[in-house]
Amino acid sequence: MSKSSKKVYLDYAATTPVDKEVMEAMLPFFCINYGNASSLHSFGQKSKEVVESSRTVIAKGLNMENREIIFTSGATESNNLTIKGIFNALSRHPNFSTKKLHFITSKIEHPCILDSMKYLEKTFKDLVEVTYLDVDEEGLVDLKDLERVIQKNTVLVSIMFVNNEIGTTEPIKKIGQLIKTIKNQRFKSHNKYPLYFHSDATQAPSYYKLDTKDLNLDLITINAHKIYGPKGVGVLGVKKNTIIEETSHGGGHEFKKRSGTLNVPGIVGLGKAFELAEKQRKENVKKVRQLQDYFINKIKSQIKDVGLNGSTKHRTPNNINFSFEGTEGESVLLMLDQEGIAVSTGSACSSNSLEPSHVLLAIGKTHLQAHSSIRFTLGKFSTKKQLDYTVDKLKSIIEKLRKISKGVKF
Amino acid sequence: MYSKKVMDHFTNPRNMGEIKNPDGEGEVGNPVCGDLMKIYIKVESKDKQEMIKDIKFQTLGCGSAIATSSMVTELAKGKNLKEAQEISRDDVANELEGLPPAKMHCSNLATDALKKAIKDYYSKK
Numbered sequence: 001m002s003k004s005s006k007k008v009y010l011d012y013a014a015t016t017p018v019d020k021e022v023m024e025a026m027l028p029f030f031c032i033n034y035g036n037a038s039s040l041h042s043f044g045q046k047s048k049e050v051v052e053s054s055r056t057v058i059a060k061g062l063n064m065e066n067r068e069i070i071f072t073s074g075a076t077e078s079n080n081l082t083i084k085g086i087f088n089a090l091s092r093h094p095n096f097s098t099k100k101l102h103f104i105t106s107k108i109e110h111p112c113i114l115d116s117m118k119y120l121e122k123t124f125k126d127l128v129e130v131t132y133l134d135v136d137e138e139g140l141v142d143l144k145d146l147e148r149v150i151q152k153n154t155v156l157v158s159i160m161f162v163n164n165e166i167g168t169t170e171p172i173k174k175i176g177q178l179i180k181t182i183k184n185q186r187f188k189s190h191n192k193y194p195l196y197f198h199s200d201a202t203q204a205p206s207y208y209k210l211d212t213k214d215l216n217l218d219l220i221t222i223n224a225h226k227i228y229g230p231k232g233v234g235v236l237g238v239k240k241n242t243i244i245e246e247t248s249h250g251g252g253h254e255f256k257k258r259s260g261t262l263n264v265p266g267i268v269g270l271g272k273a274f275e276l277a278e279k280q281r282k283e284n285v286k287k288v289r290q291l292q293d294y295f296i297n298k299i300k301s302q303i304k305d306v307g308l309n310g311s312t313k314h315r316t317p318n319n320i321n322f323s324f325e326g327t328e329g330e331s332v333l334l335m336l337d338q339e340g341i342a343v344s345t346g347s348a349c350s351s352n353s354l355e356p357s358h359v360l361l362a363i364g365k366t367h368l369q370a371h372s373s374i375r376f377t378l379g380k381f382s383t384k385k386q387l388d389y390t391v392d393k394l395k396s397i398i399e400k401l402r403k404i405s406k407g408v409k410f
Numbered sequence: 411m412y413s414k415k416v417m418d419h420f421t422n423p424r425n426m427g428e429i430k431n432p433d434g435e436g437e438v439g440n441p442v443c444g445d446l447m448k449i450y451i452k453v454e455s456k457d458k459q460e461m462i463k464d465i466k467f468q469t470l471g472c473g474s475a476i477a478t479s480s481m482v483t484e485l486a487k488g489k490n491l492k493e494a495q496e497i498s499r500d501d502v503a504n505e506l507e508g509l510p511p512a513k514m515h516c517s518n519l520a521t522d523a524l525k526k527a528i529k530d531y532y533s534k535k
Contacts, residue, residue: 328444330472334412334420356444371444405470407428408437408446 004340008386011342012226012318012379013164013203018269019228025272026230029265037262038251047264054271061278062220062237063211070236070254071267075202076112078221078236079158081247081258082198083116086156089245091127095192099153100126106133106141106170107362109160110200114358133159138311139168139363143178150182156196161210162203165346165359165375166310167319169208172199176216194243202226202234205277206380207285207317218242222274224266228380229273233266280380288378289317295376295387296320302395309346309360309373318378321346323369327401332374335397341390346373413507416477423476425483427466434534436526438519445471445515447479449523451486453531459490467523474513478502478520491528497521 009017029050035043037051052066059066072078083103090096103120105113117130131149133141141159150157157179159170179197186195198219201210205227212220219242223234238244238257250259277284292315299306305325324332329345336343346357355361356370365373376390412420429435429450439446447469454463465487467479481502486494499518503509 326470328471328475331420331476334417334473338421355442367441367444371441404423404426404476405446405468407468408439408448408470 004338006340006389008341008390010376010378010382010386010390011344012382013167013375013377014344015225015231016228016379017381018225018230019273019276021276022229022269022272026265026269029268033264035264037264038253047262050271051262051264051267054267054274057271057275058222058235058237061205061210061274062222063213064237065240067255068238068240070238070257071262071270072234072236072258073232073260073263074225074234075110075200075221075223077258078223078234079110079112079200080116081236081244082158082219082221083113083120083156084247085244085257086196086242087120087124087128088247089243090155090194091124093243096153096155099193101128102151102154103128103130103156103158104133104146104149104154105130105158106135106160108135108139108163108165108168108359109158110164110202113158113160113200135168135362137364138314139163139166139359140311140314141170141175143171143174146175147178150195152186152191153193155194156198158198158200160203161199161201161208162316162319163310163359164203165357166321166363167203167316167377168311169314169316170199171314172215172217180216196242203316203319205274206281207288209281212237212239224270224273227273227277230266230269233263233270235270284380285317288380288382291378291382291384291387292317292320294384295378295391298387298391299394302391303398307369309363309365309369320376320378322374322376323365323372324374324398324401325372326405327372327398328405329371329373331401332372332394332397335400336374336390336393339393339397341393344375344377346370346375411510412473412477413509415505415507416474416509419477419480419506420473423467423480425466425480425487426468428468429464429466432527434527434529434531436523436528436530438523438526439471443515445469445475445519447471447475447519447523449479449483449520449527451524451527451531453491461488461490462486462494463488465524467520471519472513474509475519477506478509479523481505482520482524486524491531495525495528497524 035047037047196218200221202223218239220237225231307323309321360370432450433453437448452464465483469479
């Protein structure tokens, strides 16, 4: 409910507006070329053709082969498919039935990773074990910690590329090198257990080149609606020879890895969005990084008792996450919304649970700090003027809320 | 998510602030859920009844925590202590035209803080 006619969107990590160029590319595939990409007639073949062009664009960008690109309904499905698909395939495989399968992830992953892992642990406790790696106060996974926990039966390491809440960029390349070394050792020691490296790169494509060969990634998740594409479509890149089984059974689409009629307009949109992300990356990084520096410095200089959450060095250009002492995130969010400014919070009060952000707790913040956090995420349509307006409003909102909470102390 | 009335009390909280030398004060909350409230009361005896003459609150918390604090002070002001003690979390939620289910614990806190303030008053007597 906004009393302001001004609209400032600073929640690009939640979702992005669809780029006009993307929407235009999609439009013909609703009412004109609406064929099912599996149909043999001309309607179907036209759809198949555009699906394959999108596949080529994405395969090229990820440095993968076309048949390694699996279209899904989004990052949640891609991440679920990674974890459950690898588990399903390996747990029934005669070579790997003697030991429990060991999975590794970090404590700051998106809930779709953490909850999929927990689901396996709960449902198949005799077949699987999971290690949740701690992170440091900046949100970084430690390579030595990771090396220490990799065992002979470790089959999957899943570490996100960019954390969605605090923007920390994980050392994916270094982790990839470590995984490669271990794979070579396994080969020499005749350990037949595969070791797959997956990264949820949902927040990454606008700002980072995702060359899976360079990064030694076996699986990668991307999503259209975080890169100015439509909602409801994503990709799981799966290197060939990865032992993985479909979790959604049916018509055997997507190289028998994901059944379900292809979302043709969505896939066209994703292809276009990914192409634009590649093309505009350099310019975007420069522009958004400058805005980020400007915004962080301005908040620090204008508002007292604030703390930047996350890393200064290993941080994606578009994320700014602050805790404002003496306030609660949801209250700040609601008051900013009344001024037309859209942000996000790490406070539980915006969700149905009482626990605040698991990410902020994992980097050692107190419950109180976590509850007082606000995430601002920028994008290619953000402007300096919008940020000036935001800091101006934010300053008086924080003052007002601190006046209301004055005198109460934990 | 919130009713108009909640947003009104959140945006323009009634009786916000501190009473110097209060007759009773009550503080409740916990850092895990992130809400903390303090209620101050001033009591006046009139026609053999003890009335809440003035009441103020300070709250660190979400929209619902601030709105319920504000509403409790409005409901309690001018009531005798017995009536004030009987204000329930449902009363507060109803007066605010409803609260999201997950937020009901916040209104609970507001009435708890008031009860604590009244108790504090009795214990000092």
